[in-house]
Amino acid sequence: MHIVWSSFFIQLVAFLILFWLLKKYAFGPLFSIMEKRKELVQEQIQTAESNRKQTEQLLAEQKQAIETARKEAYDILEQARQTSGRQADELIQNAKAEAGRLKEEALKDIENEKNKAVAALRSQVSAMSVLIASKIIEKQVDQKSQEQLIDQYLQEVGGKQ
Template structure:
């Protein structure tokens, strides 16, 4: 077969034209389409990465918020527990104080009742002793004992402190009636004169006296001068003895 160079050159030319046509109308648009496709895919990948990052950020933010919420809840629970503990301790302390006060009050009432019981027992004992002593003294009372009590009374008038003497003198000065002198036994004229002399000496002037007998005195005398009562008799002494416990200061 003989090679035809003209035909060969035309074939080469046709091939080159075909290549140019393919490149111009097929390959280049294809490359552009592939490039646009790659660009779109890359854009989608970038958007996906952004969305993934945003999703991760949102997830981290949610987890942080959840952790903060949990921490806040735990702190609130701990605070509430502390407040409850403090309130419980406060109520327990208040209850303890109330119980202590009630115990102290009950103890005070019990002690007061005991003292009152002891006081009543002592009072009864003193009254019984007073009645017993009165019975004994009544058996031994007489003019002789009354004479000794009269001497005791006159001596007491003579030895009165200055303050009491002044007060008695003022009472005697304001006395509108006679001084009341009571005795368990009848007084002799000499005894009456001695009493009047003692009163005159005390007041500094003559004092009128009224003498009367009072057997309830058992033995001894009682002189009433205004608000003052001067006594040296067994009845007053026994009554003072019987009421000795009442005069004692209460605790």
């Protein structure tokens, strides 16, 4: 095999010129576009990772906020139960005290009315006794007439009540 050095150098020079032209006009812009694409993809990956971390952090904060709200709601309900229980006990005690007071007042009123009725009855009985006695003295009747007279006056007294 025999090498022709002149054609070898011409081919080498042609190859270098072609390589230089391709590098300047084809590979340079192509590599530049590929480098920009690589940077864009890396930036998007970093943005996605950052967004994922922020989302996880927000999710954790929301879970914490929900848990806090649940605890506060439970505390409010428990406090409301306790307050309503105390208020119910107070209402029952007040109602019992009021019922006792009203009972005492009613008993006093009944006793007063009873005393008034007894006093009025005594007054009427004594007035009737005097009236009967005066009628008996006026009439001087026998036993049977006297009983009839007493029955008549008792009926009059019974009719007035």
